[in-house]
Amino acid sequence: MTKITTAQALRQVQEDLKKNFDPTKKLVTICAGTGCRGYGCIKVKEELEAEMKKQNMDVEVRATGCFGFCEKGPLVIIHPEKIFYQQVKIKDVPDIVSKTVANGEVLEKLLYRDPETKETVLKEEDVPFYKKQLRLVFGQNGMIDPTRIEDYLIIGGYTALAKTLSEMSPEGVISEVKKAGLRGRGGGGFAAGIKWEGSRRAHGSPKYVIANGDEGDPGAYMDRSLMEGNPHSIIEGMIIGAYAIGASEGYIYVRNEYPLAVLHLTMAISAAKEAGLLGKNILGTDFSFDIHINKGGGAFVCGESSALFASIEGRAGEPRAKYVHAVEKGLWDKPTVLNNVETWANVPLIISRGADWYNTIGTEGSKGTKIFSLVGKINNTGLIEVPMGMTLREIIHDMGGGIPNGRKFKAVQTGGPSGGCIPENLLDLPVDFDKLYEVGSMMGSGGMIVMDDKSCMVDVARYFLNFLQEESCGKCVPCREGVRRMREILDDICAGKGREGDVDLLEHISTGVADGSLCALGGSAPNPVLSTIKYFRDEYEAHIKDHRCPAGVCKALITYSIDAEKCTGCMLCSRVCSVGAIHGEKKRAHVIDDDTCTRCGACIESCKFDAILVK
Amino acid sequence: MKKTANFTAKTKAIVKKHGGDRSALIAVLQDIQETFNYLPKEAMNTVSTMMGIPASRVYEVATFYNAFSLNPRGKHIVKICVGTACHVRGASAIQDKFEQKLLIKPGETNQDQQFTLELVNCVGACALGPVVVIDTEYHGQMTMNKVDKIINEINKEGAQQ
Amino acid sequence: MINMIIDGKNVTAPKDTMLLEAIRGAGISVPTLCAHESVSRSGACRLCVVEIKKGNRTRIVTSCLYGVEEGLIVNTKSDRVKNVRRLVMELLLARCPESDLLQKMAKEMGIEAQPRFTPDTDKGTCILCRSCVRVCEEVVGVSAIGLFARGSRKTVGTPFMEQSDACIGCGACVYVCPTNHIVMTSTGEKRKIWGRNFKMQACSKCGKFFAPVDQLKFISKKTGTSMEDLAVCTECR
Numbered sequence A: 001m002t003k004i005t006t007a008q009a010l011r012q013v014q015e016d017l018k019k020n021f022d023p024t025k026k027l028v029t030i031c032a033g034t035g036c037r038g039y040g041c042i043k044v045k046e047e048l049e050a051e052m053k054k055q056n057m058d059v060e061v062r063a064t065g066c067f068g069f070c071e072k073g074p075l076v077i078i079h080p081e082k083i084f085y086q087q088v089k090i091k092d093v094p095d096i097v098s099k100t101v102a103n104g105e106v107l108e109k110l111l112y113r114d115p116e117t118k119e120t121v122l123k124e125e126d127v128p129f130y131k132k133q134l135r136l137v138f139g140q141n142g143m144i145d146p147t148r149i150e151d152y153l154i155i156g157g158y159t160a161l162a163k164t165l166s167e168m169s170p171e172g173v174i175s176e177v178k179k180a181g182l183r184g185r186g187g188g189g190f191a192a193g194i195k196w197e198g199s200r201r202a203h204g205s206p207k208y209v210i211a212n213g214d215e216g217d218p219g220a221y222m223d224r225s226l227m228e229g230n231p232h233s234i235i236e237g238m239i240i241g242a243y244a245i246g247a248s249e250g251y252i253y254v255r256n257e258y259p260l261a262v263l264h265l266t267m268a269i270s271a272a273k274e275a276g277l278l279g280k281n282i283l284g285t286d287f288s289f290d291i292h293i294n295k296g297g298g299a300f301v302c303g304e305s306s307a308l309f310a311s312i313e314g315r316a317g318e319p320r321a322k323y324v325h326a327v328e329k330g331l332w333d334k335p336t337v338l339n340n341v342e343t344w345a346n347v348p349l350i351i352s353r354g355a356d357w358y359n360t361i362g363t364e365g366s367k368g369t370k371i372f373s374l375v376g377k378i379n380n381t382g383l384i385e386v387p388m389g390m391t392l393r394e395i396i397h398d399m400g401g402g403i404p405n406g407r408k409f410k411a412v413q414t415g416g417p418s419g420g421c422i423p424e425n426l427l428d429l430p431v432d433f434d435k436l437y438e439v440g441s442m443m444g445s446g447g448m449i450v451m452d453d454k455s456c457m458v459d460v461a462r463y464f465l466n467f468l469q470e471e472s473c474g475k476c477v478p479c480r481e482g483v484r485r486m487r488e489i490l491d492d493i494c495a496g497k498g499r500e501g502d503v504d505l506l507e508h509i510s511t512g513v514a515d516g517s518l519c520a521l522g523g524s525a526p527n528p529v530l531s532t533i534k535y536f537r538d539e540y541e542a543h544i545k546d547h548r549c550p551a552g553v554c555k556a557l558i559t560y561s562i563d564a565e566k567c568t569g570c571m572l573c574s575r576v577c578s579v580g581a582i583h584g585e586k587k588r589a590h591v592i593d594d595d596t597c598t599r600c601g602a603c604i605e606s607c608k609f610d611a612i613l614v615k
Numbered sequence B: 001m002k003k004t005a006n007f008t009a010k011t012k013a014i015v016k017k018h019g020g021d022r023s024a025l026i027a028v029l030q031d032i033q034e035t036f037n038y039l040p041k042e043a044m045n046t047v048s049t050m051m052g053i054p055a056s057r058v059y060e061v062a063t064f065y066n067a068f069s070l071n072p073r074g075k076h077i078v079k080i081c082v083g084t085a086c087h088v089r090g091a092s093a094i095q096d097k098f099e100q101k102l103l104i105k106p107g108e109t110n111q112d113q114q115f116t117l118e119l120v121n122c123v124g125a126c127a128l129g130p131v132v133v134i135d136t137e138y139h140g141q142m143t144m145n146k147v148d149k150i151i152n153e154i155n156k157e158g159a160q161q
Numbered sequence C: 001m002i003n004m005i006i007d008g009k010n011v012t013a014p015k016d017t018m019l020l021e022a023i024r025g026a027g028i029s030v031p032t033l034c035a036h037e038s039v040s041r042s043g044a045c046r047l048c049v050v051e052i053k054k055g056n057r058t059r060i061v062t063s064c065l066y067g068v069e070e071g072l073i074v075n076t077k078s079d080r081v082k083n084v085r086r087l088v089m090e091l092l093l094a095r096c097p098e099s100d101l102l103q104k105m106a107k108e109m110g111i112e113a114q115p116r117f118t119p120d121t122d123k124g125t126c127i128l129c130r131s132c133v134r135v136c137e138e139v140v141g142v143s144a145i146g147l148f149a150r151g152s153r154k155t156v157g158t159p160f161m162e163q164s165d166a167c168i169g170c171g172a173c174v175y176v177c178p179t180n181h182i183v184m185t186s187t188g189e190k191r192k193i194w195g196r197n198f199k200m201q202a203c204s205k206c207g208k209f210f211a212p213v214d215q216l217k218f219i220s221k222k223t224g225t226s227m228e229d230l231a232v233c234t235e236c237r
């Protein structure tokens, strides 16, 4: 692409692109997000292309970022009719091409079928999963090939940047962002505009802006989907932020496990530079700004600001005490603004559509939308974007489609390892930064892990503490030693060796760890324990006093047996049991020898008659 | 001896590519690991000398970040996702099964250097949970039965080659 | 001068001092383990925490790293502070049950070992205060030792846990270690530290072994003083 040197020229480029874009033209979009790749969508895409060729059709097959409804991947949309196909397999491809693409004929079996009404749904936006969503940040994912800047320009990309540079002062940008009430999407919910203002005022140069794409919260992958699916929106936000603050250099810190995000961001950066939208003299103005990419090394703590700076500086990611703010002394002790990937992606929206518009979305204290990842024991796993203030019930039941296999909802974990578990009686809670905090959890990066009655809350607490013990940097005593001791106690409880007083002791350690730790990792580490004690104390008691795991998870506290009524003596289980604990003759009910059984669950997996009992 | 020389030459090229700035240490180590599949001691010493960073600081970084391995790894890397979503969907049973099948613990490489077992916290494919990533391929909705199948298949392919 | 109220007393302290110094300057004792006077501060041990009040907000801060501020109200003995200190001591006692220093401090603070914690047997008396690593980098200037791994596996040592070429055997780390964790044995002509043997230099005048040859070589290289001049012990100089 040739360099664009004025805001006017950018408009022209967008116009020209639009002219060549015919909305009635046939187009097939296929999600190439990580989830769908796991289902083999790349092969489906190749097959679609081959089939088009075979049938002599000149229709573009566009691989895009995540559509959100990962549960039903691979997902394919046929334009212009926007027919939404799900769980597409290679063998479906010939029919899709010859019937739907060629003649607009709908293939019923590939449509989404409402599990309750059993009716099929033709278009994406009518699927219950999408109906209540407001996909402002995430919605463009499905239309653009993230490796092509043209796709972003055609939907109005970089208009906000042009507006910023041609019509707005840096102070004007900051006041717009402040007025919009944009709060950080990476966890703390700190007001972005205030941070920017602090950094603009701070002395020192150069100044830096950084996008936090470390996304360490396990079970959250919205940042990944943005970086992979719409990298230019993040870059545009960062350029606008840099202009407002007076920064000349930027970094995107990407989690180690996200190679595709690194690739797409790298391509986007070089395309933006080539187009004159990034680098020296952006859009012909005297504003220059460049972005580098840093790959993380696999450390959750590096999502914390001072550890992230240490990592970019090439050192081990240990946090420092932060009595001087990063906006004054951040990366290399220079004024730095660190914002989450999703926060940056909100910026172009605010600039192009205005703070007043932005203020109409969301709740009193939390404006705009939030992307959540709905995962765990939920029917519709995926990414959703909803206005702040939507209730948990709407999210889990209406969009998530409830709990699989007819089981009962028990809790939803939000906020990742620093968050907490929210029980059923709080399902009508409107979700925003402050409400989640009030009930002992947090927004975090937006992971929502749904648990059913087969999830043990003590085990979940132990899981998080184990995670945190591994991920603690090990610098300060309360976090390094305290989290380890808490995990040891939880290990004991899960192993049936819990003692009277353990719950109180856990609470005691928790307050000391929360108050005494150097950084927020340790500071919030007790949350998973405290929130499960608060709402599910009876489960702790059952483990400690009755040596019972009500959910049937903790191996030391359960036994496997066979329901003689249901067992048909098919012998499948005895064959899969790797320790030979299952005995019985053909066509007779089998028995499990409890002493040999390791409770691995292989028999449950193999039994077709649901005859294995766990108690 | 030849091997050491090999490490050194390639490492030198990697350091040069990054311009030798101290802040590039992590990126340099990432490239070294990509090249050799782990961080050989000789390479780390070369990095220390060339970049003027004390060996203790290089070793600090190499041992701090999970992405680095100080030991040679197997031909296939089995990464079991133990993210929260996969955990509640039974990832630990899958982990047990892999440990049993390959006779190694996470972080270890089996005797014939075929497999290295690793744990990873969320690979961002929670819809497929429990997920296992072998080399670059995602295997979703894992069951114990599938573990056997996948490993046997890879072993068979290896035997054929 | 900066005016503050510490534990109800009016206290003044020079600008740019840390809260810890201001508190101690006022005659109030604060336990510390990692704030060694000859090295920079890390805030690792968390014993020095105090509660501060600014406006209506109170919070816990690390006094060894928190600069004095006009009008600050400081409480060094609040329940929250005591609770953190108690936990830190309980955790360290469980980590290093053999440490005499910890035993003594715990006794002074009236804290006993938490029986629910199984004492560690593999950590020696290392509390990971980092003073040794910092002295080696900041004062000696060789960075022979470092902090490896992370979380509860964190350890101090030489790279690859092998004999270090960078080490000059000076023993500065031994000197700053509060819990005598680092072992240095000297037998006249030989000194052993961090798993490596060092040849000692005999004084060219009195014949007494007084410093590792490697250390003298390091000084010679740094200062340009000849090895002959350096081969005289401090007493004979």
Ligand SMILES: Cc1cc2nc3c(=O)[nH]c(=O)nc-3n(C[C@H](O)[C@H](O)[C@H](O)COP(=O)(O)O)c2cc1C
Residues within 6 Å of the ligand: A183, A184, A185, A186, A187, A188, A189, A190, A192, A212, A213, A214, A215, A216, A217, A300, A301, A302, A303, A304, A305, A338, A339, A340, A341, A343, A445, A519, A520, A521
């Ligand atoms: C242990 C820890 C891990 C964190 N991980 C992340 C992360 O993965 N992504 C992120 O954006 N913020 C993370 N944060 C929050 C960041 O420190 C920081 O507050 C945030 O990136 C600021 O951006 P925001 O204001 O736009 O949210 C983490 C914080 C802590 C204490």
Ligand code: SF4
Residues within 6 Å of the ligand: A301, A318, A319, A471, A472, A473, A474, A475, A476, A477, A479, A480, A517, A518, A519, A520, A521, A522, A523
């Ligand atoms: S709280 Fe944990 S992660 Fe943070 S500095 Fe302390 S040990 Fe490191």
Ligand code: FES
Residues within 6 Å of the ligand: A031, A032, A033, A034, A035, A036, A037, A065, A066, A067, A068, A069, A070, A071, A073, A075
């Ligand atoms: S990865 Fe395809 S919908 Fe999410």
Ligand code: FES
Residues within 6 Å of the ligand: A218, A219, A220, B081, B082, B083, B084, B085, B086, B087, B121, B122, B123, B124, B125, B126, B127, B129, B131
């Ligand atoms: S928790 Fe396994 S992919 Fe997210």
